[in-house]
Amino acid sequence: QVQLVESGGGLVQAGGSLRLSCAASGSAFSINSMGWFRQAPGKKRELVATITSGRSTTYADSVKGRFTISRDNAENTVYLQMNSLKPEDTAVYYCWAAQSGIPYWGQGTQVTVSS
Numbered sequence: 001q002v003q004l005v006e007s008g009g010g011l012v013q014a015g016g017s018l019r020l021s022c023a024a025s026g027s028a029f030s031i032n033s034m035g036w037f038r039q040a041p042g043k044k045r046e047l048v049a050t051i052t053s054g055r056s057t058t059y060a061d062s063v064k065g066r067f068t069i070s071r072d073n074a075e076n077t078v079y080l081q082m083n084s085l086k087p088e089d090t091a092v093y094y095c096w097a098a099q100s101g102i103p104y105w106g107q108g109t110q111v112t113v114s115s
Contacts, residue, residue: 001026002104004095009109016113017083022095022106024076033098034071034078038091038111045094049080063089085113 008020024031035050035058049059049069057069068081078095090113095106 002031002097002099004097004104004106006093006095006106006109009093009111011112011114012085014085014087014113014115016085017081018085018111020080020082020093020095020109020111022078024078024097024104027099031076031097031099033096035069035096036078036080036093037096038089038093039108040088040091043091048093050096051078082111085111087113087115089113 002024003026004022004024006020006022008018012018033050033052036048037045038048039045047060048063049067051057051069051071053073066084070079091111092108093111094108097104
């Protein structure tokens with residue numbers, strides 16, 4: 001079992017920045033991919049960014065150039081630096097990790113961007 005704990009959400013004005021963190025614990029060895037998804041009210045959960053243990057990254061088109069995902073493999077921690085935030089980035093952000101093909105999710109952290 002892998003436990004994921006997010007931190008760093010909050011309220012920010014449009015154009016501002018936030019940094020999300022997610023620490024994996026438990027049987028967190030050999031985690032391959034980690035990343036972030038988000039879900040806005042009334043919408044489906046969507047991918048924001050992912051990063052492999054080799055630090056290959058993918059981003060949703062809507063966040064490219066504004067968000068940066070990074071990872072500390074030694075600490076099993078993944079980060080999401082969010083710059084130039086827009087009101088449409090408002091959502092609950094969920095940390096995600098995959099180990100041996102099994103997905104794990106954090107409890108979510110709220111990000112609210114005011115206009």
